Every structure is written in C-alpha cells, then in structure tokens.
Amino acid sequence: MDPDVLQASARQMGFQAWDGQDELTGGRSQTVVVWKRDQHFVLKAYDPAGPSAGAREQSALHALDGASGTPRSLAEGVDPSWVLMSRLAGTGSLADALLGSDPEAARGALLSWAEALARLHEAGTPQVRAAFRTALEGRAPHLDARSLPKDFTDAAAKLPRLLDELSLPGHEAALSVLQDLPARLAGEEWEVLSPADACPDNNLLDADGMRLLDFEFAELRHAAWDVAYLRVPWPSCWCAWRLPDDVADEAVARYCSVRGAAAQESDFQEAIDLATMGWQVMTSAHFIPGALTDDDNARTDRPSRRAFVLHRLGQAACTSPSNALTTLAGDLHGALRERWGDLRLDQAPSFRL
Missing domain, CATH: 3.90.1200.10 (Aminoglycoside phosphotransferase (APH), C-terminal lobe)
Structure with a gap:
C-alpha cells in the first residue's frame, strides 16, 4: 500500500500511523486490513486508470452509510483516491x-x-x-x-x-x-x-x-x-x-x-x-x-x-x-x-x- 495513503488514512482517524497492515487478496484495487491497537479497518486504494477511480464506491458507501450491513465509509482521499471502511465480521463467501x-x-x-x-x-x-x-x-x-x-x-x-x-x-x-x-x-x-x-x-x-x-x-x-x-x-x-x-x-x-x-x-x-x-x-x-x-x-x-x-x-x-x-x-x-x-x-x- 502507498505509504502516503497509509499515513493520510491514519491521520484522518486521529492516529500518527497504523500499527500494521495485512493485504487482502482478490479484487481490482489494492486492499489491506489496517489496525491501531484493537481497532481494525479496511483500506482500499483505487487505480487512477480504473473505470471510476473509486468515485462510484465512495459515493455508494456515503449514501448507504452502513445500511443493510454494508461497510461504513470512515475517511477518504482524492489524489490518490482511497477509502477507509469499517471491517465487517464474517468468514467465507x-x-x-x-x-x-x-x-x-x-x-x-x-x-x-x-x-x-x-x-x-x-x-x-x-x-x-x-x-x-x-x-x-x-x-x-x-x-x-x-x-x-x-x-x-x-x-x-x-x-x-x-x-x-x-x-x-x-x-x-x-x-x-x-x-x-x-x-x-x-x-x-x-x-x-x-x-x-x-x-x-x-x-x-x-x-x-x-x-x-x-x-x-x-x-x-x-x-x-x-x-x-x-x-x-x-x-x-x-x-x-x-x-x-x-x-x-x-x-x-x-x-x-x-x-x-x-x-x-x-x-x-x-x-x-x-x-x-x-x-x-x-x-x-x-x-x-x-x-x-x-x-x-x-x-x-x-x-x-x-x-x-x-x-x-x-x-x-x-x-x-x-x-x-x-x-x-x-x-x-x-x-x-x-x-x-x-x-x-x-x-x-x-x-x-
């Protein structure tokens, strides 16, 4: 994950830095789990050449605001484009x-x-x-x-x-x-x-x-x-x-x-x-x-x-x-x-x- 994205997302949450990160596999965008002490989040960075560079997902998460069990958007950035989401419980798909x-x-x-x-x-x-x-x-x-x-x-x-x-x-x-x-x-x-x-x-x-x-x-x-x-x-x-x-x-x-x-x-x-x-x-x-x-x-x-x-x-x-x-x-x-x-x-x- 881009160090600048990691730093920006942590600071928007009031932290100097994350304690760590684990990469999630799959998908078109770079996605990691980040944490500070016992708080875990999902951080997703978008390809600027992608179909919407994250704008559709950022807008949908904003509009839904966690409705129907969807992730909540907690912070986001524009250049580069990223979103920090709540981490949902569950295993398997x-x-x-x-x-x-x-x-x-x-x-x-x-x-x-x-x-x-x-x-x-x-x-x-x-x-x-x-x-x-x-x-x-x-x-x-x-x-x-x-x-x-x-x-x-x-x-x-x-x-x-x-x-x-x-x-x-x-x-x-x-x-x-x-x-x-x-x-x-x-x-x-x-x-x-x-x-x-x-x-x-x-x-x-x-x-x-x-x-x-x-x-x-x-x-x-x-x-x-x-x-x-x-x-x-x-x-x-x-x-x-x-x-x-x-x-x-x-x-x-x-x-x-x-x-x-x-x-x-x-x-x-x-x-x-x-x-x-x-x-x-x-x-x-x-x-x-x-x-x-x-x-x-x-x-x-x-x-x-x-x-x-x-x-x-x-x-x-x-x-x-x-x-x-x-x-x-x-x-x-x-x-x-x-x-x-x-x-x-x-x-x-x-x-x-």
Whole structure:
C-alpha cells in the first residue's frame, strides 16, 4: 500500500500511523486490513486508470452509510483516491460455498445472498438514491449514475463486426432492440442502488446471514438486473458456473418473498426474464472477441469463456416468445458451436453429484 495513503488514512482517524497492515487478496484495487491497537479497518486504494477511480464506491458507501450491513465509509482521499471502511465480521463467501463440496451449504449460502440482495435493494430508498447521485456528481461529474445503457450500446456496436466475421446476417433490428433494452427496464418503482457486481465472491457470510461488498461499479438501475444474476448466471463474475434450475428458482423466490407481493406479480417476473436475456446477449458480445482468439478451456478453476458464451446464447435463443434478439442469439450460438464444438457449461462444483 502507498505509504502516503497509509499515513493520510491514519491521520484522518486521529492516529500518527497504523500499527500494521495485512493485504487482502482478490479484487481490482489494492486492499489491506489496517489496525491501531484493537481497532481494525479496511483500506482500499483505487487505480487512477480504473473505470471510476473509486468515485462510484465512495459515493455508494456515503449514501448507504452502513445500511443493510454494508461497510461504513470512515475517511477518504482524492489524489490518490482511497477509502477507509469499517471491517465487517464474517468468514467465507458464496463463492467459497459454490466451489466447495456441500450442496446444502451452497444452497443455503445462495438463499442468504438472495435475502441480502433484497435487503440492500430495500435500503436504496429515494433519499439514498438521491444522495448517491449528488455524491457521484460531486466526485466525478463526468460519470452517469446509470451506466448500464452504455454497456448495451457498446455491445451493439461490437456485434456487426463479429457477425461479419462469422458470416452471419447483420441483424439490424436485433441490434436496435439490444441497445434500447435498458430503457425498457426503467422508472422509479423498481429503481435500486445496485453494487452492479454482486458476484459470489463479493460478500461475507456471518452468523446473521450475508453482507454484500464491493461497490466499485455502483449505479442506479432496475432491480431485475441484479436478480437475473441467478438465471444468467453471474454475468460479471469469473465463477460463472451453472446453477441447478430448481436452486436458482428457489433463490429468486426468496428474493421476491423478502421484497413483498409486488415482486411476485407478473410484471416483475417478466422484467427478470427480460434482464436475463439482455445479460446473456450483451455479455456474450463482450466476451466473444476474446473467446475467438484464446481457448481457455483447459482451466479447471473456472468455466471457460467459450463454455459460458455458448450456454448464455443457447439459453437466450430458447427464450419465449421468440423475437429479433432470440433469433440473433440462435444464429450466434449455431455459428460458434460449429467452430468450438458442443461445449457444456458445468454446474458449480458443490452441485455436481
């Protein structure tokens, strides 16, 4: 950790220096546990070339202020960008459970994740969302509080070249549908403050359930985008193993039960279906270029890009009723399967019998 960041963070807390530090593994930013006597904190320093250089996470933590068990922001710096957070209790994560050998433990952790997501969404009140927008504008005026539309626009821009390379039709209507899809899931009723990267490793399990971590990509978006993580599955995560359908359905039901009757109505269920298909096609567009040139199928610690791209496109192609986007997914799936073979996406290790 940068000595200047260590010193600045300690002094903001009223200390001359920390007694020590331990590096935490994983993640895109440099993160350490620091302590003074018996007080422990998490210090995170951001890459200035990163997607938001910490502004999204700093703004989200400020707005949430510890709600729903999230870390509290205790101090922060701008140049370089860093945040000092409260250290949450807990050991292990949903990723640990999914990569383990106990299917019941994995199922329980998945249900805890769904409950934690629901509680976090409930904590994102209109006042909290307004605080996030204000905080983000103050830290990074160039960043939009809603970043998902750009991801879909970028995906739609990448696809024409990929379609041409695969000798497929242009699918102009489908590209228009893809680009406009985030606008179909809009409005105040279901808008939430999302971590936008609620992957299986971005959480901690404790005796009371699960706490969600990592808000580096935080944004405002429809709740269905996060719930659909269970069905895609895990569109932004390295451990994107397949979940058993009944377990995924149970976790979605648990989320909806916590959120109440409105989440169980057909409109919200249809929004989850739409978000699932959107993730499956959009993320495939971003992963296909790398998968065409790099066969990472030999890895055993995570699914290969080719396997999860084929799974996502195959699932999207089967979405009912069929439309321009399902036709696009089907054409891509067929062309890529012809090149790569019929690769199967395995279930998470804990569910393999």
